[in-house]
Amino acid sequence: xxxxxxxxxxxxxxxxxxxxxxxxxxxxxxxxxxxxxxxxxxxxxxxxxxxxxxxxxxxxxxxxxxxxxxxxxxxxxxxxxxxxxxxxxxxxxxxxxxxxxxxxxxxxxxxxxxxxxxxxxxxxxxxxxxxxxxxxxxxxxxxxxxxxxxxxxxxxxxxxxxxxxxxxxxxxxxxxxxxxxxxxxxxxxxxxxxxxxxxxxxxxxxxxxxxxxxxxxxxxxxxxxxxxxxxxxxxxxxxxxxxxxxxxxxxxxxxxxxxxxxxxxxxxxxxxxxxxxxxxxxxxxxxxxxxxxxxxxxxxxxxxxxxxxxxxxxxxxxxxxxxxxxxxxxxxxxxxxxxxxxxxxxxxxxxxxxxxxxxxxxxxxxxxxxxxxxxxxxxxxxxxxxxxxxxxxxxxxxxxxxxxxxxxxxxxxxxxxxxxxxxxxxxxxxxxxxxxxxxxxxxxxxxxxxxxxxxxxxxxxxxxxxxxxxxxxxxxxxxxxxxxxxxxxxxxxxxxxxxxxxxxxxxxxxxxxxxxxxxxxxxx
Amino acid sequence: xxxxxxxxxxxxxxxxxxxxxxxxxxxxxxxxxxxxxxxxxxxxxxxxxxxxxxxxxxxxxxxxxxxxxxxxxxxxxxxxxxxxxxxxxxxxxxxxxxxxxxxxxxxxxxxxxxxxxxxxxxxxxxxxxxxxxxxxxxxxxxxxxxxxxxxxxxxxxxxxxxxxxxxxxxxxxxxxxxxxxxxxxxxxxxxxxxxxxxxxxxxxxxxxxxxxxxxxxxxxxxxxxxxxxxxxxxx
Ligand SMILES: Cc1cc2nc3c(=O)[nH]c(=O)nc-3n(C[C@H](O)[C@H](O)[C@H](O)COP(=O)(O)OP(=O)(O)OC[C@H]3O[C@@H](n4cnc5c(N)ncnc54)[C@H](O)[C@@H]3O)c2cc1C
Ligand code: SF4
Ligand code: SF4
Ligand code: FES
Numbered sequence: 001x002x003x004x005x006x007x008x009x010x011x012x013x014x015x016x017x018x019x020x021x022x023x024x025x026x027x028x029x030x031x032x033x034x035x036x037x038x039x040x041x042x043x044x045x046x047x048x049x050x051x052x053x054x055x056x057x058x059x060x061x062x063x064x065x066x067x068x069x070x071x072x073x074x075x076x077x078x079x080x081x082x083x084x085x086x087x088x089x090x091x092x093x094x095x096x097x098x099x100x101x102x103x104x105x106x107x108x109x110x111x112x113x114x115x116x117x118x119x120x121x122x123x124x125x126x127x128x129x130x131x132x133x134x135x136x137x138x139x140x141x142x143x144x145x146x147x148x149x150x151x152x153x154x155x156x157x158x159x160x161x162x163x164x165x166x167x168x169x170x171x172x173x174x175x176x177x178x179x180x181x182x183x184x185x186x187x188x189x190x191x192x193x194x195x196x197x198x199x200x201x202x203x204x205x206x207x208x209x210x211x212x213x214x215x216x217x218x219x220x221x222x223x224x225x226x227x228x229x230x231x232x233x234x235x236x237x238x239x240x241x242x243x244x245x246x247x248x249x250x251x252x253x254x255x256x257x258x259x260x261x262x263x264x265x266x267x268x269x270x271x272x273x274x275x276x277x278x279x280x281x282x283x284x285x286x287x288x289x290x291x292x293x294x295x296x297x298x299x300x301x302x303x304x305x306x307x308x309x310x311x312x313x314x315x316x317x318x319x320x321x322x323x324x325x326x327x328x329x330x331x332x333x334x335x336x337x338x339x340x341x342x343x344x345x346x347x348x349x350x351x352x353x354x355x356x357x358x359x360x361x362x363x364x365x366x367x368x369x370x371x372x373x374x375x376x377x378x379x380x381x382x383x384x385x386x387x388x389x390x391x392x393x394x395x396x397x398x399x400x401x402x403x404x405x406x407x408x409x410x411x412x413x414x415x416x417x418x419x420x421x422x423x424x425x426x427x428x429x430x431x432x433x434x435x436x437x438x439x440x441x442x443x444x445x446x447x448x449x450x451x452x453x454x455x456x457x458x459x460x461x462x463x464x465x466x467x468x469x470x471x472x473x474x475x476x477x478x479x480x481x482x483x484x485x486x487x488x489x490x491x492x493x494x495x496x497x498x499x500x501x502x503x504x505x506x507x508x509x510x511x512x513x514x515x516x517x518x519x520x521x522x523x524x
Numbered sequence: 525x526x527x528x529x530x531x532x533x534x535x536x537x538x539x540x541x542x543x544x545x546x547x548x549x550x551x552x553x554x555x556x557x558x559x560x561x562x563x564x565x566x567x568x569x570x571x572x573x574x575x576x577x578x579x580x581x582x583x584x585x586x587x588x589x590x591x592x593x594x595x596x597x598x599x600x601x602x603x604x605x606x607x608x609x610x611x612x613x614x615x616x617x618x619x620x621x622x623x624x625x626x627x628x629x630x631x632x633x634x635x636x637x638x639x640x641x642x643x644x645x646x647x648x649x650x651x652x653x654x655x656x657x658x659x660x661x662x663x664x665x666x667x668x669x670x671x672x673x674x675x676x677x678x679x680x681x682x683x684x685x686x687x688x689x690x691x692x693x694x695x696x697x698x699x700x701x702x703x704x705x706x707x708x709x710x711x712x713x714x715x716x717x718x719x720x721x722x723x724x725x726x727x728x729x730x731x732x733x734x735x736x737x738x739x740x741x742x743x744x745x746x747x748x749x750x751x752x753x754x755x756x757x758x759x
Pocket of ligand 1: 006007008009010011012029030031032033034037038039040041042043044045046127128154155156189190191192202203204206207208209210211243343344365366367368379380381382383384386
């Protein structure tokens with residue numbers, strides 16, 4: 001059996017480990033080393049109903065919060081699997097040596113947005129880095145044993161899909177320009193589509209969206225591209241958006257805007273139960289609304305001055321260091337000006353509950369896949385979704401029958417790259433019209449501007465990127481309602497008839513029903 | 525601010541390196557990383573002798589000091605490009621070079637694969653489930669922060685890419701694993717540690733002072749030595 005994994009962040013490593021533990025070998029391909037994947041940047045934590053905080057937490061509550069946070073657009077059976085397995089996932093990570101803090105009941109958990117219980121396990125605000133170090137070391141064991149073959153500094157240059165079945169993938173060595181073709185099943189774990197919004201996201205420059213664009217070109221279904229998460233608390237720094245983790249609010253940070261000159265803690269007034277910790281789509285939309293009010297200033301602040309000294313030291317030291325370094329503001333002493341920024345892609349490559357894409361022998365997991373988060377992702381659920389999704393994708397890939405090999409003619413594909421200036425132009429269009437609030441006229445304008453760029457597309461990779469950009473805008477046009485992260489000024493409420501997934505291919509766009517929820521017993 | 529940027533360029537692994545000087549203006553709050561992004565998005569950039577510059581190859585990922593991708597020599601010091609703000613360089617003179625201890629791939633990109641190979645060679649992994657103890661939690665946290673950026677190896681007098689001494693980029697991660705070792709459960713790593721780290725280290729600690737992640741490298745060395753060499757286990 002031959003399996004190739006594209007991406008060596010959390011989802012890719014988790015898939016590789018799952019295969020290796022079953023004695024199945026794989027090629028583990030990534031544009032850069034695992035230490036550089038976006039997963040190392042994750043800060044706040046990972047969710048699981050471990051119930052260590054004396055709040056009577058349970059899988060059902062995690063499930064309900066995730067479904068509600070996603071405004072009922074996620075596959076309930078997949079979400080149940082995620083939540084049910086979450087405690088085992090986090091305990092496994094603990095066994096691999098992740099330095100979670102513990103109390104007498106187990107791993108300590110913190111509050112996070114959209115969740116009524118303390119359910120987020122964390123290591124200060126460097127949770128992603130800690131999980132990655134532990135998984136990299138564990139996978140290394142199997143690299144030494146020969147089961148995991150690493151191809152760092154390799155980029156995907158072609159996907160080989162014939163009659164809707166994947167036969168393999170060609171990757172190109174960034175260092176030598178040599179191409180390598182691997183036949184067999186492919187698991188995509190290549191991260192979110194940051195490359196559509198260059199310079200406008202909190203994430204890595206490495207996740208270029210090129211693989212999603214290749215999927216679209218090859219007839220693989222993409223889904224829910226309109227759902228782009230704007231994290232409420234980000235700050236523009238040189239070349240990117242810097243995230244202020246939700247942990248800052250989980251530990252007591254408060255949002256305010258100056259209204260008639262006086263601080264107004266609008267989230268606390270409007271949402272007395274969850275306050276500053278409402279789901280991200282709600283907080284971002286409220287920030288946009290209050291800053292548009294004539295009696296308010298055009299700037300929201302995050303006030304973290306009330307956070308206790310020992311909490312800064314033991315739980316948020318790394319966050320404080322970043323703010324002092326890049327902004328020259330000590331958040332323990334002064335409020336920090338924040339605004340919403342692009343942080344996560346809920347949509348992506350369509351997958352079923354077992355992480356199969358619409359093409360046979362092609363799987364997707366982690367942020368590149370459209371799974372678990374519906375219309376809005378809860379903080380702490382994507383690290384979980386990446387680790388768990390990688391496991392499920394690997395298990396499915398092992399159990400499915402194999403396909404034919406890549407034929408030699410197919411393997412001869414061109415390697416082309418998107419130039420930085422072209423990417424910047426596409427990003428400028430998407431950044432201008434796919435904001436928190438969208439409208440028909442704006443989206444039509446975006447399509448026109450993208451269309452005007454087609455003459456400038458100089459190679460196949462640029463043509464593909466442009467098509468992916470247009471598909472994303474088309475998804476936003478198609479969904480005539482407001483739900484989660486997708487807010488239309490011309491269709492301001494959620495419509496029952498739109499409680500479906502948007503599916504987009506290179507030829508069509510349509511709604512697909514969300515699977516019926518099976519009884520829990522049937523899923524167990 | 526006005527800048528005069530000298531970049532050591534090299535078209536491929538085997539071609540000869542050459543210097544190119546570019547006059548450019550950028551805001552002082554920019555980092556060297558954003559400067560490179562700006563230079564690369566200029567459609568027709570020329571150097572001081574009017575020759576075209578073309579794409580300058582370099583690596584980045586997080587742009588916020590969390591991934592180690594962008595390590596290079598900036599005015600002779602190995603550091604992260606996304607950490608170095610232009611305003612620091614008062615005279616506006618910048619010299620950008622690839623790290624010298626590793627083979628150059630192209631321009632500012634070097635092949636640091638040897639670092640991961642070395643970790644594999646010393647068996648840097650847990651032999652069994654972690655023995656979690658609150659006593660080692662801070663040590664394991666700090667050790668887990670290593671970016672594998674290679675700055676410590678660049679300044680280490682004893683490290684070479686083809687040598688058998690592996691330096692701080694190996695002993696910092698190793699200290700996480702060694703914190704798990706016990707008398708009746710020694711990690712295979714301990715033996716390799718003695719050979720590839722302990723015996724070759726001059727303890728000058730240049731590595732400690734350069735680490736851009738500000739890891740307490742000296743502390744990791746002391747703790748790893750205690751376990752691997754002196755068999756003083758954490759309880
Ligand atoms: C600042 C920040 C903080 C966050 N905090 C949290 C948090 O607290 N909790 C939480 O749950 N989530 C958090 N997230 C989200 C979370 O980090 C990501 O969703 C998750 O890490 C995605 O993991 P992944 O394995 O899918 O992708 P990634 O870790 O992004 O890995 C993608 C891999 O694909 C490779 N790749 C990409 N394109 C190609 C290509 N063309 N060819 C070959 N390889 C390719 C890359 O090299 C990389 O190895 C945060 C995100 C950011 C940016
Ligand atoms: S202490 Fe000196 S010899 Fe030892 S790793 Fe650090 S720099 Fe190298
Ligand atoms: S110890 Fe510090 S300098 Fe050395 S590789 Fe790790 S992060 Fe870089
Ligand atoms: S780009 Fe990640 S450390 Fe500089």
